[in-house]
Amino acid sequence: MQPHRVVVLALDGVYPFELGIPARVFHAADGRYEVLTCSADGGPVRSGADFSVLVEHGPEILRTADTVVIPSIAPDRVPTELSGPVRAALATIRPGTRLVSICTGAYVLAAAGLLDGRPATTHWQLSDHFRHLYPQVRVTPDVLFVDDGDVLTSSGAASGIDVCLHIVRADHGGAVANHAARACVMPPFRDGGQAQYVEQPVPAPTATGTAATQQWALEHLDEPLTLARLAQHAGMSLRTFNRRFRDETGLSPGRWLIQQRLLRARQLLETSDLPVDLVAGQVGFAGGASLRQHLHAAIGVSPQAYRRTFRAPRAAEEKKPAVPTG
Structure with missing residues (x-):
């Protein structure tokens, strides 16, 4: 099976860390993705650090992409208007291609009109500036990422990892996403609705913490x-x-508990044959109806649909006859 092609578009002022996130995360999904990097004109790209980046591809590979990622660029280089080469490069992307931005990469999508009428996010420090420039975008400033189907936007550097892991989870289920997260030494799941900025991102290891x-x-x-x-x-x-x-x-304790219960429920739906009511009971929901309501609110599908999507392919693979050797 042909791997899903992810093309990363490196633009002037790109941050090197964010530029490398898609390759690092998607390559950890055991061959399910191919990641290529291009520039708008095929030439070197000045990064947001003190060096330039030499990419292997020009904009022509964008038309072959299944997913296009726009990494973040330095705030002093965010476009209010796209240059000719960048606009031409974006115009080659096929309709229906999944679009993803990391942090200030949302400015590029917005300047191209690709976020008009859609919910989106960017770094919390720039949300007012972004809203002023692009009033037609429904800015959600206090979340890690926004999944609007074929367009996903994320808030900051680390949330670029979150949104890529979210995509792996949506495409291939929790087991594959958890494997990729472990390879990257990252938490396997942070809800997109989690706040961008918290006073103590890493709790102090003392008796006064939670x-x-x-x-x-x-x-x-x-x-x-x-x-x-x-x-x-x-x-x-x-x-x-x-x-x-x-x-x-x-997060509030109540919202955090729902998030953790849903994560555990999804794992059970993927890895067990337990009826939905028993899955609900094992993770602390009042019953199957409650699990269905919360799961549908979180990801838009029922437990049965989720199980069919992420359990059936693996079951089919397990039933394949072994290939004889020798």
């Missing part, structure tokens, strides 16, 4: 986990626990 309670909760997802019970485990008042939890995760 990290131990988060781990305990993950081991007891099948039980009723009220805010009061979580606060009691952490040895804090309700108000203090809620505040510290939000500071450390960017």
Whole structure:
């Protein structure tokens, strides 16, 4: 089977770290993706650091892409108007091709009119500037990434990894995405709706943090986990626990629990034959109807549809007869 082709368009001012994210993540998906890098004119690209980048391809490969990624560029080089070569390069992209931006790469998509009427995000520090330049875009400033089907936009450097892992998960399921995440030494899943900026992105390893309670909760997802019970485990008042939890995760305890329960449910749907009601019970939802409601709200499909998508292909592969050797 031909691998899914991802073409990364490097533009003037590109940040080297973000430029390398697609190759690093998608190459970790065991051959399911091919990643190529091009420039708008086929020549070297001045990066946002003190060196230039020599790419292997010109804009002609954009018309062969299944997914196009626009990495972030230095804020002082974000376009208010696209140059002729960049506009011509984008015009070669086939209709229906998935488009992805990392951080300020959203400016390029917006300048090309590809975000008109759509929800999108970019770095939180630039959201007002972005909204002023492109009022026709429905800016969502406080999330890690926005998935609008064939167009995905992400907020900052690390969220570029999040959106690429999200794409792997959407294309091939949690097992493949988790494998890619482990290869990159990254958390396998951060909800796109998680806040971009939190006061303590990495909780201090002290008795005053909530990290131990988060781990305990993950081991007891099948039980009723009220805010009061979580606060009691952490040895804090309700108000203090809620505040510290939000500071450390960017989410409310309730939203974080739903996210973790959905992640566990998706793993069970992919790897087990348990009925939906039993899956719901094992991850702490009140029943199958509750799981269906939350899963549909999160990713737009039912548990049965999710299982058919991500379990059937692997089951078919397992049934293939072994190829004789010798």
